[in-house]
Amino acid sequence: MDIPRLLDGRLKLRHLILVDALSEQGSVVGAAASLHVTQPVVTRGLHDLEAVLGVSLYDRGPRGITPTVFGDAFTDHARAVLAQLTQAARHVAEIADADRGTVVVGTHLAGSNLLLPRAIAALKGRHPLLSVIVREATPEVLLVDLEAGRLDVIVGRLTAPADDATVRHALYEESVRVVVGAHHPAVGEAGLTLPDLLAHPWILPGTETVLRRELEEFFVRAKLPLPENRVECTSFLTVRQLLIETDVVAVLPGLIGADDPRLTPLPISLDPIGHSVGITLPRNRPLSPSTRALLGTLRAAAAGLKADGAHHAEGTEPLAQA
Secondary structure, X not given: OOOOOOOOOOOOHHHHHHHHHHHHHOOHHHHHHHHOOOHXXXXXXXXXXXXXXXXXXXXXXXXXXXXXXXXXXXXXXXXXXXXXXXXXXXXXXXXXXXXXXXXXXXXXXXXXXXHHHHHHHHHHHHOOOOEEEEEEOOHHHHHHHHHOXXXXXXXXXXXXXXXXXXXEEEEEEEEEEEEEEOOOOOOOOOXXXXXXXXXXXXXXXXXXXXXXXXXXXXXXXXXXXXXXXXXEXXXXXXXXXXXXXXXXXEEEEOOOOOOOOOEEEOOOXXXXXXXXXXXXXXXXXXXXXXXXXXXXXXXXXXXXXXXHOOEOOOXXXXXXXX
């Protein structure tokens, strides 16, 4: 097939934005809503883009659209271009005023209650006019946003090795613990075992998370069923309040709630479940000065967490090389 001429003026920036939205939303209706345009505008734009490329980007079905092999490939390139343009605009702004930059951080449960707040506090102490935007979502959603340039860095559990699109740096190792409210009847109970807790309601991570899969495997090895009376949740604010107000049992990263006297870890081992907490960065995108400044305070905050029970990961690329 002939190579499409993408610089002849027919390809527009709006086409790249449209593909990003269509692939993220999985439907014309969803893309139109996210872009605040009508469905005919989205459909017409997609037809125009497919005419430029000479291929079909999506398979249409009763439940929405699915990217073809061409759609997957073009989405990756579109997001890379959008990310570069976003960084270019912000870089120019930061050159104009180095203390008024912006860094956008994505986070999930691990690292969100101590590491990131301490790093942000240190960053703002040095650069009070630098804006920090924090967005919380599942690791899968955060990776898409990082690729598309909507995030500069992800802070949290490292769930996969580095790949062609990302670079990951571990900051410390964190255990996973069984946690209850300080008032819970199991606190102080002698000879407590995991089966003793199955009569209580539990809070488990969502089925889409790595920790949930690891817990399911742990229960299988222990020849125990998953608790039937359970809530699935990854919001620490919700988990903490339920722990404080009810007799639920939760599984949380070791540093989550470590400084909250209303929460109590139980002496039940979940080994070998544990994880590295660190940062995920785009591999092929220059880091802005604001992002580099945050990385410095993240490294310092992680070093300080050693006193709280975290252990530095071994055999990982030093953060200073990020």
